[in-house]
Amino acid sequence: LKENTLRDWVIVGSGLIGTALALYIKSEITDNLTIIDPHGEPLAQWTNWAMNCGMQYMRSPASHSLSTDFHDLWRYVRSLGEDPMAVFLPPNKRPSLRHFLQHSKELIRRISLDEHYVQAKVQDIDSVSGYWALATDQGAEFKSRKVLLTLGGRQSPRIPGFCSQLPWNAVHPLIGPRLPDELGARVLVVGGGISGVQKCLALAVSGRRVFLLTEGATRVSLYDHRVGFNGPKRRGELMEVEDVALLKLIQSNKLTGTVTPDLLEELNREVIRGRVSLLSLTEEPSSGEIETGPEGISLLLGARKVQVDAVLIAAGFEERVPQNPLIQKLMVKGFPAEMGYPRLNQNLSWQPNLYLAGAMAELRIGPRGRQSHRPSFSPPKDL
């Protein structure tokens, strides 16, 4: 499509939700669409995070693929000559990251979705008579009748205070830029949620000596939000409360910092094998308890002195409300907001023909908006 062609749909953001919805729009509605994301190809940023975290299995079941067909990933695995019942992880049949990504790539290939991809960041959106004009950081302008924003919920990783005393090139957040290939033989992972534990296990399996620093006992849950909260029965609760009560309801239904039962079992095995040591952070080490030198970093954590080469951070996030510069810019221009979120109607429309899905729609669709890639948005079919 030429840059000045009027599109039917522009999808901004190509994470799990943006890509799933782009696949749906191209197959069911129109092929006059463009996807804009700065990361080079569909799912690039998400794949990087998953790799950084040493993810082996998805947390969500195999029925949650990027296809709208619940059985598509099952069929795909069968087409590879593998038995889904044997390869998906019980009890809720979770696919491996490898199968999930291969299948996603296959869906993208099947309908040539990458032909619609433009690598850029959208910096501004304006309503012009009858369409939306999107300006990118590459100096281009795209026009579209309908726009969908799936920008994720960017949050700053929480970095414990003592890390400011460590060499900058030895401390890496897991949800961030790609980790360096060489981390050294001894690694401290801070944070006992699913990202930290997965990374800790991947490092142990690769032969490294790993220390896992947590703030308390590991909490177990299959999912990262209460099951049923997003179902049709309980979804009504979202409609009944407002403002701070609504935000609290959503927060209280998230189970952040939990790990799946299989990961806890594997962690315990690695502790017994002696490849992982568990440490509890009761008090942050003071500056006198941290030394750096040619031998690496030495820290006194509780009663134990550890020596490591790198520190990986998976200690949660600072903000509770998702942040995105584009959304903030539009709010400053007067697009309606509530409690830091865009104020959407029940169809997830922010303005006529401008829609949001994912973390930014959390006030309307609950914690699943942020934590699952099954989009709760049905793109309208009229053009």
Ligand SMILES: Cc1cc2nc3c(=O)[nH]c(=O)nc-3n(C[C@H](O)[C@H](O)[C@H](O)COP(=O)(O)OP(=O)(O)OC[C@H]3O[C@@H](n4cnc5c(N)ncnc54)[C@H](O)[C@@H]3O)c2cc1C
């Ligand atoms: C390590 C990890 C593991 C996870 N595991 C699972 C799992 O197993 N199952 C599950 O259901 N969920 C999982 N999740 C949660 C899941 O990733 C999120 O629900 C999902 O990523 C949200 O998708 P999204 O497309 O809304 O946002 P994101 O995946 O965050 O993608 C947003 C995209 O928007 C782009 N963007 C932002 N601003 C702009 C702009 N101005 N212009 C253009 N593009 C822009 C970004 O570059 C990015 O590519 C996991 C999350 C993480 C971090």
